[in-house]
Amino acid sequence: MHTTTGGRTRTGGTALLVLLIGQAMANIDLAIVNLAAPAVSADLDVDSSQLTLMVTAYALCSAVLLAPAARLGEHHGVRRVYLWGLSLFTIASLACGLAPDIASLIAGRCLQGAATALMISQVLVGIHRWFTGTARARALGWHAVTLSGGAALGQVLGGVIVSANLFDTGWRAVFLLKVPVGALVLLLGLALLPRERPAPTRTGRGGNDIPGTVLLAATTLSVLIPLSLERPDWIWVLLLASVPLAVQFLRTERRVIARGGKPALDLRxxxxxxxxxxxxxxxxxxxxxxxxxxxxxxxxxxxxxxxxxxxxxxxxxxxxxxxxxxxxxxxxxxxxxxxxxxxxxxxxxxxxxxxxxxxxxxxxxxxxxxxxxxxxxxxxxxxxxxxxxxxxxxxxxxxxxxxxxxxxxxxxxxxxxxxxxxxxxxxxxxxxxxxxxxxxxxxxxxxxxxxxxxxxxxxxxxxxxxxSPSDPSDPSAPSDPRGAVDAAGAAEPPDPAGATSTPGAVFPTKDRPGLSTPDAD
The missing domain is CATH 1.20.1250.20 (MFS general substrate transporter like domains)
Structure with missing residues (x-):
């Protein structure tokens, strides 16, 4: 993907700030909801298994969609997918805050998890594509600050918000307060995130790896569900199924690569x-x-x-x-x-x-x-x-x-x-x-x-x-002149997106104005 900014000058710091606010919202949400769980249980009169599902549904839906969401950013642009996720997260937070029963709340948490996957998958993609050298190291440093700050803030805010009983909303304020925050960040994202021109879609047989995407999701769920839920006992059979599912996933990806398609998760x-x-x-x-x-x-x-x-x-x-x-x-x-x-x-x-x-x-x-x-x-x-x-x-x-x-x-x-x-x-x-x-x-x-x-x-x-960071060649390029070889032994075809393997960073060490180009957004 060739990344460009719009006609206005945008600095790397402001774009990074918008991305990291989304990451912080996701971290705060996870910590804050865990602390609000007892209040939810008392208000909606739910048992422990339903309460566990309310907490784990978020992580399960997020985990399954993280890899496909990152690929969406590759095809549609970091800006667009991040804003999709932020919009969905804001709507899902409203739905959770207004949920009349535990079933509606669990559904809202699933939607929040999917939205979180869209958001946080774009953070590392944006840092990877938009920054180079020392600027990238500093951006990753701020990413670490955001991860810790979000977790810490969630620890502090969870009990405070529930105990404060804002406007007599109890635990619902944990979700409802994210609505105005999400709307504000959405406006900032529309104004500050750089626009991008999507990469050309690889044509040919097997361009869309739907079987690989399904197998990846099934493998992830077969590992997480038995570890997240206590009952029933037979659910541990899913953990055993993860091995053949993973093997079949690798075989499928190898076939997709061999016929020139785009794998769901390129392991090369x-x-x-x-x-x-x-x-x-x-x-x-x-x-x-x-x-x-x-x-x-x-x-x-x-x-x-x-x-x-x-x-x-x-x-x-x-x-x-x-x-x-x-x-x-x-x-x-x-x-x-x-x-x-x-x-x-x-x-x-x-x-x-x-x-x-x-x-x-x-x-x-x-x-x-x-x-x-x-x-x-x-x-x-x-x-x-x-x-x-x-x-x-x-x-x-x-x-x-x-x-x-x-x-x-x-x-x-x-x-x-x-x-x-x-x-x-x-x-x-x-x-x-x-x-x-x-x-x-x-x-x-x-x-x-x-x-x-x-x-x-x-x-x-x-x-x-x-x-070596000073090596101008592609770090992943092998010495074998026959081409890159993945773990399964399949040769990696040339990148159709262009002759260069590393597109220029939007925000190198010093912020620079972007180029005005047509945008697909």
Whole structure:
């Protein structure tokens, strides 16, 4: 896709701001609704399974649509798809706020999840396509700040809004307040986001990979549904079905590529060593991060007997430190920047090792645990920002939608796996006669440290195999003169979008005015 701005001069900062507000809205929504769940249960008189479905429906619908939504941005432009998602999110929020019963609320949450996929899938695509060099590193830093700030703000606002009972709306204000905010951001997006000219659609047999899209959605759901829902017991059969579904998905994508079509998820740019190691480290650290937030809620309230408001403040330092680490990458020399993924994973490992050792308990100050969590949050921010920068350097912008869909879907899947694996392990050990709460906390933290220790090794390998930023060639281009080869052995055909593999960035290190071109929007 050749990206251009409209006739007016637009700065990179304002466009990035609009994208990141959408990302923040999605993060705030997830945290705030979790805190509002008890009020929803009391008002609508729903059982625990319905309440769980209300919370998980959002994540399930979002996860299934992340990869296809990223591809929509490739074909229709980041601006258009992002604004579609923002409009749908605003409408869905209104529907949730006015829902008369739990069925309507669950339907509204599904719609919100779909809208979120449209929005957040475009954030990384836009950063990947619109920024280069130091400007991209700084944009990713602000992306990290947004992720942490949204989570922190959601933690704080959730209880405040529900308790305030604004205009006697109770929990409904959690959704209704997003309507005016969404409308305002929509106006900003119409005015500030750069217009784009969609890429030429690849013609020929198999241009639209509908079977691959369906198989990708089915594989994702077969993993997430059993891990998200407690009943019925037979639902675990779906997890077994994910293996043959994944195999069939890979076979289908190979056939689509062989006949010159456009695969639902093009895995070829993800086959280089630097990308594989980076994704491994990113997935592992994300898994431990989400698992730790869940474990903290159990450990602080059930074992340390902290009140809910205080238990909610302890991990606040974690998410804020995550955001503080974001800008470090853009201010680091190149030699130092290449070591940041390892340094971040190492700090995270140390934090997990310290968590069960530092003094904390009833009648004891919890600031040592909070300090250890701040160290982990800062390390996580370093790791995630630098790994994303490495990924966007190793994967050319023409594959931005593949990278965005992969990273976002992977984050959702491993997050659910982390909660299920470590949450179940903690609960089992906590209830065991041979273990107990203290041992459960120690062993689960040790497990988290083991995972991030392996991630540190993966981060080292990622940095060692990463392409040099000064190399003008396509980072994903192989040395084999016969052409690129994907993991399945299929040759990658030339990119029909143009002779160059990396279109010029709209917003390089210094903001520049765009070119006035016809726009398809």
């Amino acid at each position: 740019p993800l086959s280089t060593p630097a990308v594989r190691w980076s994704l491994t480290a990113y997935a592992g650290t994300t898994l431990t991060y989400i698992a730790m937030l869940y474990l903290l809620s159990l450990h602080l309230q059930k074992h340390l007997d902290l009140p809910a408001w205080q238990a909610g403040l302890v991990p606040l330092g974690w998410v804020l430190a995550f955001g503080l680490a974001g800008p470090v990458l853009g201010r680091s020399p190149r030699a130092v920047a290449r070591l940041l993924p390892f340094a971040g994973c190492a700090m995270l490992t140390v934090a997990y090792g310290l968590a069960p050792v530092v003094p904390a308990g009833p009648g004891t100050a919890v600031w040592p645990l909070t300090a250890a969590l701040c160290l982990g949050g800062f390390g996580l921010g370093l790791a995630h920002t630098s790994l994303l920068n490495l990924l966007t350097t190793a994967v050319p912008p023409r594959h931005a939608s593949t990278l965005s869909g992969t990273v976002n879907t992977l984050s959702t899947v491993v997050g659910v796996i982390g909660i299920t694996l470590f949450g179940s392990g903690y609960s089992w050990l906590n209830d065991s006669d041979r273990a107990g709460p203290a041992t459960a906390w120690t062993l689960t933290c040790a497990g988290l440290a083991l995972v991030t220790g392996l991630c540190a090794f993966a981060a080292l390998r990622a940095a060692a195999t990463a392409p």
